[in-house]
Amino acid sequence: xxxxxxxxxxVSTLIVLGIxxxxxxxxxxxxxxxVPVTARFPDAPGMLATQPCxxxxxxxxxxxxxxxxxxxxxxxxxxxxxxxxxxxWIEWYKIxxxxxxxxxx
Numbered sequence: 001x002x003x004x005x006x007x008x009x010x011v012s013t014l015i016v017l018g019i020x021x022x023x024x025x026x027x028x029x030x031x032x033x034x035v036p037v038t039a040r041f042p043d044a045p046g047m048l049a050t051q052p053c054x055x056x057x058x059x060x061x062x063x064x065x066x067x068x069x070x071x072x073x074x075x076x077x078x079x080x081x082x083x084x085x086x087x088x089w090i091e092w093y094k095i096x097x098x099x100x101x102x103x104x105x
Contacts, residue, residue, distance in 0.1 A: 042096055044089065053082035 044050050056075045059068060 041100055044092075053085070054078050 056078060057071045059071055063071070
């Protein structure tokens with residue numbers, strides 16, 4: 001092999017090695033950031049979760065037994081509807097908090 005051919009081979013090897021080193025450096029620097037990343041806690045799902053529960057019905061002074069029965073039935077329904085909504089929101093919040101704290105570590 002001639003000296004010129006050997007020199008050409010060395011130059012080619014150095015060029016390929018230089019390109020490989022630049023590629024690795026570019027890949028490593030692409031993962032870093034100078035700006036701090038801050039996680040934001042997610043918003044509550046939908047408007048239903050943030051609305052207060054409905055007011056319970058009140059009895060009139062001259063209420064009959066049938067009126068009392070209807071009012072109690074409506075109030076029980078309203079209460080349990082609100083309880084289900086509140087329990088679902090509390091469960092959603094706890095799950096999101098666990099996820100949020102797990103990502104922040």
